Amino acid sequence: MWDNRCKIAVSGVGYSKVSRIADMPLAAHALIAVKEAVADSGLAMSDIDGLATYPELPATGHAEVDGISVVSVNCMMAMLKLPNLTWHIQVGTTNIGGAVQQAVNALLAGVCKYAVVWRAMHNPRGTYQNLPGAYASGATQFTAPYGFGGPGQGMAVAYTRWLEKNHQTRDKMATLAVTQRKHTQHNPHAYFYGTPLSREDYFASRMVAYPFCLFDCDIPVQGAVAIVLTTAERARDLKPTPAYIAGYGQRLHFEVAGRIGSLSSYMEGGSSSAKLTWERSGFSPKDVDVAQIYDGFSASVIYGLESYGFCKEGEALDFIQDGRIELDGELPLNTFGGSLGTGRIHGLWHIIEGALQASGRAGSRQVKDANVSFVGASAPIVTGTTFIFVREPY
Amino acid sequence: MSDWSKVTRPIPVPNEWTKPFWDAAKRGSLELQRCQSCGHFQHPPYATCLQCMGIDLKFEPVLGAGAIYAYTIMYHTGDKRFASAVPYASIVVELDDAPGALMAGNLLGAEYTEAKVGRRVEVTFEKLNDDITLPQFRLAV
Numbered sequence: 001m002w003d004n005r006c007k008i009a010v011s012g013v014g015y016s017k018v019s020r021i022a023d024m025p026l027a028a029h030a031l032i033a034v035k036e037a038v039a040d041s042g043l044a045m046s047d048i049d050g051l052a053t054y055p056e057l058p059a060t061g062h063a064e065v066d067g068i069s070v071v072s073v074n075c076m077m078a079m080l081k082l083p084n085l086t087w088h089i090q091v092g093t094t095n096i097g098g099a100v101q102q103a104v105n106a107l108l109a110g111v112c113k114y115a116v117v118w119r120a121m122h123n124p125r126g127t128y129q130n131l132p133g134a135y136a137s138g139a140t141q142f143t144a145p146y147g148f149g150g151p152g153q154g155m156a157v158a159y160t161r162w163l164e165k166n167h168q169t170r171d172k173m174a175t176l177a178v179t180q181r182k183h184t185q186h187n188p189h190a191y192f193y194g195t196p197l198s199r200e201d202y203f204a205s206r207m208v209a210y211p212f213c214l215f216d217c218d219i220p221v222q223g224a225v226a227i228v229l230t231t232a233e234r235a236r237d238l239k240p241t242p243a244y245i246a247g248y249g250q251r252l253h254f255e256v257a258g259r260i261g262s263l264s265s266y267m268e269g270g271s272s273s274a275k276l277t278w279e280r281s282g283f284s285p286k287d288v289d290v291a292q293i294y295d296g297f298s299a300s301v302i303y304g305l306e307s308y309g310f311c312k313e314g315e316a317l318d319f320i321q322d323g324r325i326e327l328d329g330e331l332p333l334n335t336f337g338g339s340l341g342t343g344r345i346h347g348l349w350h351i352i353e354g355a356l357q358a359s360g361r362a363g364s365r366q367v368k369d370a371n372v373s374f375v376g377a378s379a380p381i382v383t384g385t386t387f388i389f390v391r392e393p394y
Numbered sequence: 395m396s397d398w399s400k401v402t403r404p405i406p407v408p409n410e411w412t413k414p415f416w417d418a419a420k421r422g423s424l425e426l427q428r429c430q431s432c433g434h435f436q437h438p439p440y441a442t443c444l445q446c447m448g449i450d451l452k453f454e455p456v457l458g459a460g461a462i463y464a465y466t467i468m469y470h471t472g473d474k475r476f477a478s479a480v481p482y483a484s485i486v487v488e489l490d491d492a493p494g495a496l497m498a499g500n501l502l503g504a505e506y507t508e509a510k511v512g513r514r515v516e517v518t519f520e521k522l523n524d525d526i527t528l529p530q531f532r533l534a535v
Contacts, residue, residue: 127472134405141406142438145528146498147468147476147484156466157486164511207481210467258438259496261464261486 002247002280006393008104009235009242010355011228012041015189018223018343022123026222027067030120031079033226041228042239043114048228050106050115051076051088052099058344059220062124071120071224087112094250095378096348097385101248103229113230119348120224128220139258148260152217152297155379156209157261159299163211165263166314170211173298173317174202176333177215177340179325180295184337186327186365191221191343216298221343225352232393243355243373243389246283249276251384263303269384270307270376277374277386278309285309288388289370290357291331292350294378295338304376308386332367347377351387358389395505396482402475405526411439414453419527424517425453426492435492458517459534460489463496465509483509487531499531508533 014036016029038045055070066075073088087106091098096119103115129149136144148154163170181197184190197215205214235242252272255265278284285308293304302316310331311319325333336342336353354375356362362370375387408416411427418425427439431448435456442449465485471477483506487497501509502518514534521527 129472134402135407136404137407137409139438140404141408141412143498144404145406145522146403146500146530147401147473147479147482148498149473149476152470153466153468153484157464157484160466161464161486161511207467207469209470210481212466256438256440256444260498261496263464 001282004108005246005281006244006390007232008107008229009232009244010351010359010389011230011235011238011240011242012037012039012043013352013356014038014040014226016224018189018191018221018345020123020219020221022125022222025068026120026122026224027071027075027079029222029224030071030076030118030226033120033224034076034080034116034118037116037226037228040240043228045080046083047114048080048082048116049084049086050103050112051082051085052091052103052115052117053119054091054094054096054099055120056095058121058346059124059128061129069122069124071118076118087115094385095383096346097351097377097387098250100227100229100348100351100387101250101385104245104248107229107231113234115229116226117229117348118224118226119346121221121345123220123222142258143260152209152212154260155297155299156212158263158266158303159211161261161263162299162302168314168317172321173216174199175320176298176301176325177202179320180334180338180340183327183335183365184341186363187336187341190337190341191219192337192341212297212299215340218296218339218344221345223343223345225345225348227348227352227355240361241359241391243358243391244393246388246390247277247279247281248388249273249280249386266303266379267307267313270303271309273384273386274308274376277388281388283372283388287372288331288374289372290335290367291333291374291376292335292338292354293333293376294347294350295334295340296344296346296379298340300379301333303379308374308376327365327367335362335365335367347385350375350377354387354389358391360391396479398479398500398502400478403522403528405522406528411441415439416526418453418455419519419529420525422519422527423455424458424529425455426489426495427451428454435495437492437495437497456489456491458489460487460515462486462509462511462513462515463488464511465501467506467509481506485509485515485531487515497529499529501532502530503532
């Protein structure tokens with residue numbers, strides 16, 4: 001087990017209002033989320049001395065303009081003018097989960113006391129995936145000429161591989177979409193709060209990239225979320241009940257760009273990250289009380305459940321049936337609605353929900369007696385990270 | 395059947411790793427990068443052998459027969475250049491000669507509903523312009 005387990009905790013969390021259109025600059029969304037997270041902790045902004053993010057554009061082919069389409073550490077520094085800032089970083093080899101992990105490391109190293117991590121997502125005008133122009137260079141030279149455009153198709157090919165190799169049908173995925181939308185109705189911050197989804201709606205929806213229909217894809221939104229991390233001792237003096245980080249991991253497998261459809265790459269990415277998390281925390285999948293698994297596309301949940309070890313390969317779509325992932329089920333899953341319910345904010349919202357469930361702060365969607373709370377933040381293949389939060393330090 | 399006649403495909407831009415692949419395709423030959431130390435084929439081309447860390451890589455002809463490893467049927471018309479072909483099958487092929495090397499393509503000359511994991515396919519060539527010919531796939535005869 002990891003010597004540093006439960007020495008760092010998530011304290012406050014914050015959200016901007018997610019919307020379909022860019023109603024205000026993305027930097028303002030990020031600022032609102034950060035202010036709210038700091039206030040939720042009961043801290044003053046001047047207490048914050050660490051900053052971390054992953055400022056990647058969520059959609060391909062658009063201009064990166066700091067404050068408009070991304071919110072970098074520099075942008076946040078300019079807005080906050082923190083008098084006591086001592087540490088900051090932007091990560092690249094993992095998604096936002098890597099920024100959270102670097103903040104954990106910085107707190108353990110004692111180079112900051114209260115770190116803020118945010119993820120701000122831009123919804124550009126026009127087509128979300130602005131595809132290559134007349135020419136396809138780099139890795140796209142082997143994919144774009146064949147009409148492989150956005151990430152949806154890249155995920156879809158691995159999904160057909162999974163379905164047909166395992167003699168499964170996409171019909172069973174309706175349970176995930178419908179159950180997560182049900183959970184969404186307990187999350188007032190979510191885009192689809194107030195909009196239920198029936199099985200009939202799922203089956204009637206238009207196909208995007210078979211096997212993905214519209215409700216297998218998270219909806220692009222403009223918005224931001226943020227968290228405050230600090231040491232366990234300091235967290236205990238703050239307003240919220242701390243969610244202790246018992247372990248974390250990151251994917252150790254890398255798939256070269258342009259090689260698409262490899263199911264084994266998803267599995268290796270996920271299992272390498274989860275293995276570190278299980279070993280460091282001392283827990284195993286059967287100990288988990290509640291799980292958040294990245295669902296930018298629904299099939300990510302399959303790869304997550306299987307590669308993290310919650311079920312065997314080929315069984316995930318059967319695993320999610322019969323009420324198992326309901327709030328009172330055996331493994332309540334994506335209890336905040338997931339990205340399919342909140343809108344596309346990548347993995348930090350999964351991390352927030354993992355922390356809220358562990359600290360008993362999840363409101364009407366709180367899973368009873370949740371102690372061990374698992375998070376798989378972002379798709380396992382390229383950018384995956386995993387976490388375990390606990391209510392009781394050990 | 396998907397109508398490809400009105401589709402304007404993005405033109406591949408060869409680089410130092412990939413030029414031999416496109417030169418061969420122009421000649422109507424499918425050549426993949428192969429490690430001269432361990433014999434491993436890989437695609438897309440890479441700077442080094444991803445199997446054995448070898449650095450001596452050459453392009454060698456392969457037969458171009460294989461099976462559909464995975465596929466998707468595209469219905470979304472976000473990319474207007476491909477709109478006239480919707481719905482169309484984008485496939486990923488694993489060649490018999492080069493296990494593990496995954497090649498993207500379209501399923502030409504067949505209904506998109508013919509795309510199934512494991513279905514036998516063979517390479518065919520689609521000339522885009524005087525410089526670039528695209529390896530493509532059709533159902534094996």
